[in-house]
Amino acid sequence: MTSNSEQLAVQERVALPTETMTIMMGPVHPAMHGTVRVVVTVDGERIVHADVQVGYLHRGFEKECESVTWGQVFPYTDRLNYVSPILNNVGYAMAVEKLLDLEVPERAEYIRVISGELSRIGDHLTCIAAIAMEMGAFSIFLYCVRARDIVYDRLEELTGARVTHAFCRVGGVKDDIPEGWLEKVRGGFDEITGVIDDIDGLLTKNRIFLDRTQGVGVVSMADAISSGFTGPVGRASGIDYDVRKDHAYGVYDRLDFDVPVMDAGDTFCRYYVRMEEVRQSLRIIDQAIDQIEPGPVKAEGAHRVVLPTKNETYNTIEGMIRHFKLVVDGIQVPEGEAYTYVEGGNGELGFYCVSDGSGVPVKVRCRPPCFIVTGQLGNMLVGHTLADVVPIFGSLNMIGGECDR
Amino acid sequence: MSPEDKKPAVEETDQADPNKVRLTINDQDVVVDKGTNLIEAARSIGVEIPHFCYHPGLEIVAVCRQCLVEVKGMPKLVPGCQTIAGDGMEVFTASEKATDAQRQQLEFTLLNHPIDCPICDQVGECELQRLYFDYDCQPARHDLAREPQKKRVPIGPRVVMDEERCILCWRCIRVCDEVAGVHDLDLKERGHATFVSTAPGRSLDNDYSLCTVDQCPVGALTEKAFRFDTRAYRLSSVDSICPGCATGCHIELHTYGGTIRRTKPRFCEEVNRWWMCDDGRYIFADYATDRADSARVDGKDVTLEDGLAAAAEALDGVTGEELIVLVSARLSTETMYAVKQLVGQLEGAQIFGTGRPNWEGDEVLKSADRNPNSAGLALVFGEDLGSPEDLEQRLSSGTVEVALCLDEKTTNPDTLADVKNVISLVHRFAGIGKTSRVVLPMAAWCEIDGSFVNAGGQVGRFHPAVDAPGDALPGWVLVDRLADAAGKGLDLGGTAREIYAAASDDLGAQVLPADRFGPTIPAVLLRFANSRG
Numbered sequence: 001m002t003s004n005s006e007q008l009a010v011q012e013r014v015a016l017p018t019e020t021m022t023i024m025m026g027p028v029h030p031a032m033h034g035t036v037r038v039v040v041t042v043d044g045e046r047i048v049h050a051d052v053q054v055g056y057l058h059r060g061f062e063k064e065c066e067s068v069t070w071g072q073v074f075p076y077t078d079r080l081n082y083v084s085p086i087l088n089n090v091g092y093a094m095a096v097e098k099l100l101d102l103e104v105p106e107r108a109e110y111i112r113v114i115s116g117e118l119s120r121i122g123d124h125l126t127c128i129a130a131i132a133m134e135m136g137a138f139s140i141f142l143y144c145v146r147a148r149d150i151v152y153d154r155l156e157e158l159t160g161a162r163v164t165h166a167f168c169r170v171g172g173v174k175d176d177i178p179e180g181w182l183e184k185v186r187g188g189f190d191e192i193t194g195v196i197d198d199i200d201g202l203l204t205k206n207r208i209f210l211d212r213t214q215g216v217g218v219v220s221m222a223d224a225i226s227s228g229f230t231g232p233v234g235r236a237s238g239i240d241y242d243v244r245k246d247h248a249y250g251v252y253d254r255l256d257f258d259v260p261v262m263d264a265g266d267t268f269c270r271y272y273v274r275m276e277e278v279r280q281s282l283r284i285i286d287q288a289i290d291q292i293e294p295g296p297v298k299a300e301g302a303h304r305v306v307l308p309t310k311n312e313t314y315n316t317i318e319g320m321i322r323h324f325k326l327v328v329d330g331i332q333v334p335e336g337e338a339y340t341y342v343e344g345g346n347g348e349l350g351f352y353c354v355s356d357g358s359g360v361p362v363k364v365r366c367r368p369p370c371f372i373v374t375g376q377l378g379n380m381l382v383g384h385t386l387a388d389v390v391p392i393f394g395s396l397n398m399i400g401g402e403c404d405r
Numbered sequence: 406m407s408p409e410d411k412k413p414a415v416e417e418t419d420q421a422d423p424n425k426v427r428l429t430i431n432d433q434d435v436v437v438d439k440g441t442n443l444i445e446a447a448r449s450i451g452v453e454i455p456h457f458c459y460h461p462g463l464e465i466v467a468v469c470r471q472c473l474v475e476v477k478g479m480p481k482l483v484p485g486c487q488t489i490a491g492d493g494m495e496v497f498t499a500s501e502k503a504t505d506a507q508r509q510q511l512e513f514t515l516l517n518h519p520i521d522c523p524i525c526d527q528v529g530e531c532e533l534q535r536l537y538f539d540y541d542c543q544p545a546r547h548d549l550a551r552e553p554q555k556k557r558v559p560i561g562p563r564v565v566m567d568e569e570r571c572i573l574c575w576r577c578i579r580v581c582d583e584v585a586g587v588h589d590l591d592l593k594e595r596g597h598a599t600f601v602s603t604a605p606g607r608s609l610d611n612d613y614s615l616c617t618v619d620q621c622p623v624g625a626l627t628e629k630a631f632r633f634d635t636r637a638y639r640l641s642s643v644d645s646i647c648p649g650c651a652t653g654c655h656i657e658l659h660t661y662g663g664t665i666r667r668t669k670p671r672f673c674e675e676v677n678r679w680w681m682c683d684d685g686r687y688i689f690a691d692y693a694t695d696r697a698d699s700a701r702v703d704g705k706d707v708t709l710e711d712g713l714a715a716a717a718e719a720l721d722g723v724t725g726e727e728l729i730v731l732v733s734a735r736l737s738t739e740t741m742y743a744v745k746q747l748v749g750q751l752e753g754a755q756i757f758g759t760g761r762p763n764w765e766g767d768e769v770l771k772s773a774d775r776n777p778n779s780a781g782l783a784l785v786f787g788e789d790l791g792s793p794e795d796l797e798q799r800l801s802s803g804t805v806e807v808a809l810c811l812d813e814k815t816t817n818p819d820t821l822a823d824v825k826n827v828i829s830l831v832h833r834f835a836g837i838g839k840t841s842r843v844v845l846p847m848a849a850w851c852e853i854d855g856s857f858v859n860a861g862g863q864v865g866r867f868h869p870a871v872d873a874p875g876d877a878l879p880g881w882v883l884v885d886r887l888a889d890a891a892g893k894g895l896d897l898g899g900t901a902r903e904i905y906a907a908a909s910d911d912l913g914a915q916v917l918p919a920d921r922f923g924p925t926i927p928a929v930l931l932r933f934a935n936s937r938g
Contacts, residue, residue: 303542316545317518318537324522325538328529328638328932 004218004383018043025389027056033130033393034400036374042386050381050389054374057400065364069330070096070355071170073364078164080366081402083126084119084345086112086155088402089168091342092364094249095351096170096331098338102299108172109250110292114185115158115167117281117288121192122151123345124232124274124281127397131271132203134390135212140199147195150188157181170331171306172298182289189282196278204272213268217380217392220265228372231347232273233396237265243343255287270395305331330359346370346397368402428494435490443485443496444472454498455507455536457514457622458574459486462679463583469574471514471536473506474498482506504540511541517552518623519569526631527624529638530931533572554600560590561609563629563683564618568600571625577601577617584680584769585611601625612682612767619669619679628667630687635661638932644671646857646865648735648850649685650766651774653859656681658689658851658870660928665689665851665870675863682771689870692849697834698875701844709845709876709886716843717890719826723807725753729799729824732786733812734760734776737855738864738917739904740880741778741785743897744811747884750893755799757791758782759815772860777850781858784916785908796820811880812847813838830883845887847880848873854901855879856922864921870928 026037035056041049061080065073077092078085090112097104104112129144152162157178159165167174203209219229224237234241242259244252260276262269298306307326312319335357341350347369354363373396380392424439430447437446444454445461457469465486472485477495482503485496497503515537522528554568573592578601581589589611591604603609609617618626640659647654647668654677657669668689670681700712707715720728730748732741748754758779766773776782783790791799793816799805800820808821810829813836821827821837830847831838838844852873856866873879878886881897881904888895898904902922909917 303544304538308544312544314520317515317520317522318541318543318545320520320522321515321534321537322542324528325534 007383020048023386027053032390033398034403036398036400036403038377038381038389038393040381040386040389045385045387047381047384047386047389050378052374052377054371054403055405057404059401059404061366061404062364065361067360069327069359070333070361071326071331073361074166074168075164077366078166079401080368080404081123081345081349081370081399082163083399084116084123085163085165086115086119086159086167087123087342087344088349089166090116090250091340091344091349092351092353093168093170094340094342095338095353095364096333098340099333099336099353099355100170100302100305100331101334102171102302102305104172104250104299105296106251107176107292107295108297108299110288111158111173111177111297112168113250113252113255113288114177114182114285114292115155115165115173117285118151118154118185120343120345121278121281122148122155123397124278125151125195127232127394128199128271128274130397131213131267131391131394132199132209134394135209137203137209140202143195143198147192150191154181154185154188157184169298169306171302172296176297182292185285186289189286192278192282196275200275204275210268212388212391213271213395214264214266216267216384216388217395218264218266219376219380221263223376223379224265227376229347229376230372231344231369232277233270233373234347235259235261236269236273238263241348243341243348247341249340249342251288251291252284254291255284257281257284257287267391267395332357332359333361341367344369344402346373346399346402349402366402368404370396370398371403371405374398374403426490426492426494428490428492428496430496431498437490441490443474443483443488443490446490447485447496447498452498454485455511455540456486457532457536457572458576460576460579460620460679463576463579463620466575466579469510469514469572471507471510473503473510475500475503508541508543511537512543512546514572515545516547516549517554517569518572519551519556519567521567521570521624524633525570525624526627526633526637527570527621529636531624532622558602560603560626561614564609564614565627565629565632566601567625567627570623571601572623573599573601574622575601576620576622577626580613580617580620581609581611584616585613586769587611589614590617612684612771613680613769615683615686616670616680628686631667635666640666640931641928642669642931643868643870643928644926645851645867645870646777646859647681647685647688648777648857649682649688649775650764651772651776651779651860652676652770653777653857653863653865654681654685654770655865656685659931660870663871664693675861676859676865677770680770682767682769684771689851692832692851695833696849696874696877697831697838697844697846698877699846700876701834703842709878712843712845713886713890716828716845716887717892719807719828719843720751720809720887720891723751725751725755726804727806728754729796729805729808730754730756731759731796731808731810731815732756732782733810733815734758734774734779734782735812735814735850736778736782736880737850737853737867737901738778738781738785738858738908739855739901740811740884741781742904742908742911743881743884743895745785746895746897747888747893750888750895754809755791755795756786756789757793757796757799758786759793759796760812761814774860777859778857780860780862781856784858784912800824810837810841811884830880832877845883846875846877847883848877852877853879854925856901856905858917862916864917866921866923868926868928 020043026032027035037053039051077088080088125144125148129141132140156162159167219237221238240261257280308319313323333355337354339352350367352365454472456472467484467487473482474485475497558566560566578590589609593602618628642657645658647656655671655673657671668686699706702715760776763773807826808824813831818840827841828843829841830845851870905922909919
């Protein structure tokens, strides 16, 4: 970032004296993701200062969680990073399971991995689509959306909802996978890989794309570390950190995959890391499909946590009472606090939950990875032209719902 | 002082006291009064022994067998309700044997229980739901058809019985026997065919019949008026005092969606314990409709300001000789105290205490005096208070120009027919509120913060449960505004608590103890109040 400013200072010395101008980008702007405002001060085309203002989208996620039962929080987590809801579901479920000291059945863990990685593919494809489209490559957007639709179709078949799945439950997942679903998932690989290869061929060595992305919005590794960057944006700056690898949760330790890391820290690296991660996610799903065994998908014997089946609920009074108590009073989570973190679409997604022993959370705090990344956007923009705002911002993949402050 | 230093001292005093017994419950030392049963002994150290039939206010019958606990040295499990704590007893409430028994008992209880939770009024405050979830929580082990029994049996004018849901704890029978003192309910048949029914030739029609609904641990007995009205777990509970009579039973008002839905008694050792009469349950309904929601002058609705101005004008230049003040014993102590301040400014005005006429009380809870704050009235005004006979005499003298009436039930409108200006502060346009020249709308007891002094001299605090309709304001606020309009500033506090404190200072803390106003308790949502059923 300093190099950008120095460059600017040199240019200023030779240029004619000009006046600065303040331009509002957002909160409602066709090229902005979510409702965020960037107040840019430009000197001609060059940005001399950028003030990023989040908070235009505020649902009060954390406060909402304090008035619902532990189980009712899941739909809210869906709406954090709404492009990869299952990853959020898993992160929150793990926090409650940690408080309950509850073991999740293996099959449920595999389903979480498969559906979660599908979500991640959807997330990355969305981001790649946006970066390219905002620089005029509209076909790329359509290619990505076509591939993402395969992901959405599979998730819809699994969860019943296309976008906000609310699929995880404390102690497992909502349902077992439908018959023949795993084969269908595998059947979509070729098309997704094909799209990624096409995009790779169209963009990665494309002079125009490289000119617009290489050396643009650079974040050094030191800056990235001191700002707390994680995920694809952190890895593009050389931080070799992936929660799935470094703090393996679920069954990730049984799966073989690589963590792509690049050093330049520019928009291009952030694009390319995501491309590679899509391929790695497919690898993970492929192995998970091989390894998954039949079994229960909800913690067995945890009658005070897991809802009874519909058959039990409507035909036995025991099931009816359990269902009622779990829905109305909520899962009685023992007093305590827990922090769990998973690799979300944008980096380390953490949930810090505090319980007072009742059915309602005292606090659910979310560590949103893209909020931290967006915090550095202002510094990244300085020195670049106004036209660079959109690709740089796009490559951070800020999701308004997750940035909810 | 370290705990080690303290312990022997306690032991010595306990051993010296012949009225105490020492025992251990789950390896924890407990010291209780002689004669305490195991359920209460365990409760004193925060250990719950699950039970259905036991109730601290009723005779012990030990029929539900839910409270079985293990006592060292006893060959069989013993019921915690019927077993009196003895010296040196070692009780285990959560041992394998006891837990097994509790589980199996719940399994038996649920064997024929209908799957009614979705349509049951008790749901959310059901003792069976709570105990099953906390102490068993295992899926059913059988797939047998339930034995159907009668539903919707109208056993009394206010109560409906569902025989399928009944778990045969006999609490309702004992409530009738021991609280109301009538044997309205009885058991019919024997063995597995047993069911609760009305005693021959009787119906559940005593004055305390709804206490059976309160005490029913399941939804077998439900209140007709509340049936299918609101899910119990959606209600918010507000602590209040019953305004029905001078007993001043402690009650909870349960609200949902801005209206009161039902009344439940609240435990108070000195006043009503766990009970209240059926009449007190529906008083809130009287204040729910047809209320005075705006000021009226000469029969026309006006703004509150205009109403106050008209009242002030009527009071202007009136001497104490020409003015009488009628105060009802249904008002809160704070309103009465505000009236006292106002009258202090109107030289020589005479005050008369009135209220609702007496009814037939009973020996249980119902007082013959139907006004909740007669004692407060006497305390606040003391010797200044004129009786109804004095009022008659005063009116016959013909000098009365203005009468200020607080509450529509102060007197028969005919009595004040000759008075030129009648100003009344009322809850509804009825009684004196119909005939007065100036009418000001007053909030009811369930809408304001305040206190009553009951016949026993105990101060009871009530909280606002719902909003007052329209322009209606608490009595003391109206009195204060009226004084302002008449140019006689009262030095009243801004809250009921401040007025109570001032009254306590003024009248003496021995009659109005400052701490009896109590802390303000926010409304409790029953959903998360951990099944208080």
